[in-house]
Amino acid sequence: MTGLYVGSTAPFSGKNLFIAALGLHYKRKGLSVGYMKPVGASPAKDAATNALLDQDAAFIQQVLGLEQDPGQVTPVVVTQEFLAKAFASGCGDMMAQVGESFRTLSQNKDLMLVGGSGDLLNSGKYCGLEGTSVARVLGLKTLVVDRYGANGINYDAILAAKEQLGDSLAGCAFTDVPPEHLDEVRGFIQPFMERRGVPVLGMIPRDPFVGGIAIEDLAAGLDATVICSPQATDTIVEDVLIGTMQVENFMIHFQRRTHSAVVVGGDRSDIQLVALEGGCPCLILTGNLYPNGMILSRSETLERPIVVAKQDTYTAVRRIGHVWQQQKFRDQAKIAKGAELVASALDFPALERQLEM
Missing domain, CATH: 3.40.1390.20 (HprK N-terminal domain-like)
Structure with a gap:
């Protein structure tokens, strides 16, 4: 079984989009794909069972046609009650629960995709579940997604992830890059990142519909x-x-x-x-x-x-x-269009070499 953790330098950068695109791509190639989001920050109740679940994880399961147990997919759902307990008396060993769920879900799977929550380096640190620790404990390589923002590419955060993850950082990908800045990113940022040992696996151009x-x-x-x-x-x-x-x-x-x-x-x-x-x-x-x-x-x-x-x-x-x-990708039409953009821009052979697929 091969696994990949998809994290990001900041919230709302496109992790769900990449998870959906990767899952759909490899399902079309005939692989058995599993999915997990260890920590969920969008709590909701299942309409049928009233069980607690994460809305993002439920949507990705729907996109990928999976019917996994929501409690296994997201063993830690952050609610006000969870935060109150964490701050008052601690969380206990949440990582052990995450590891157990991962082992269960990954059985008989060719590829296991694990989605991060918030930002890779810091989100979840209060309960010992920041993305770098989760990826390390589960033995996964990591893809870091960075959304082009007002200050361009957040190369400092990507390099900080490289310092923490070392060779287990499979690479990075950039989303929402304005067309007028693509040449700049290709000509300056990509060579710089690769000289620092971080493969740039894709640049997803800004799309009005996907960004709508x-x-x-x-x-x-x-x-x-x-x-x-x-x-x-x-x-x-x-x-x-x-x-x-x-x-x-x-x-x-x-x-x-x-x-x-x-x-x-x-x-x-x-x-x-x-x-x-x-x-x-x-x-x-x-x-x-x-x-x-x-x-x-x-x-x-x-x-x-x-x-x-x-x-x-x-x-x-x-x-x-x-x-x-702060919008999330929970629209089927946008996910379909976004998955097409990712599929056309991502260097799948390079990613597969990193994952030894």
Whole structure:
């Protein structure tokens, strides 16, 4: 049995995407694939059994067509009760529980994929389950995923992982790399990392659809109300356009970004109508102001949801940015598209050499 631990330099970097892509790839090649997420931070109750589970792990099981015991897949689910006990009296030997679950799940498997939680170096340290320790105890090689951010690639965190993991670091992969920075990453960062003994196994370019977010998730993140066309709130929006300008200027920007949700004051019916007629997937009206009857009617006819937010436009846009940054890959269409991107960009032969497959 071959195993791989997938960790990241920070939360929300694309671990689930890589787990799904790798699992689907190797299942298509005929391998028996197992999955585990030792520590889960998204607790929920199973609808059928009322048992505690992790939402991310449940989604990945669904994507990979697995029916493993959720309690084995995620033996440690972090709840408020778990944290209270950990801080008051300690957690006990959680690693032994993780090891037992891993041995059970890996039976008769060709490949075992283990997903990290939070960031590889620090998350879970309070209970002895930080990613580097888990990978080491389970005897797994590690792939570190880093999402291109405001400051570029987090090479310091990757090198820190190399120091801790040594030769058991299989390599790193970069996600959400803007197309205009791909040459820079290939020309400077990749050679630097490889000189330091860290293979760069893939660079996943930024994709508007994969990086988009469902309207219903935007509404939930804003604590806002969907007042029209709720049946279409599973639509993915790729960006947000702020409609505070004059109509003529708005049209110039909107023509280049027609898959964007438009954030606009509830009293700006001129912008609202132009956006709806131009194919805008969603209006987000700020200031807790409702639209007039004509806008409501067009929204229903065109099946374009309208979301009413309590916040002013500036606050709503900041909140949307936060929600966008912390979104998780729990949408089947996005996972399918993202898996295609990973499959086309990841150096599978190099990864397989690292794993001795």
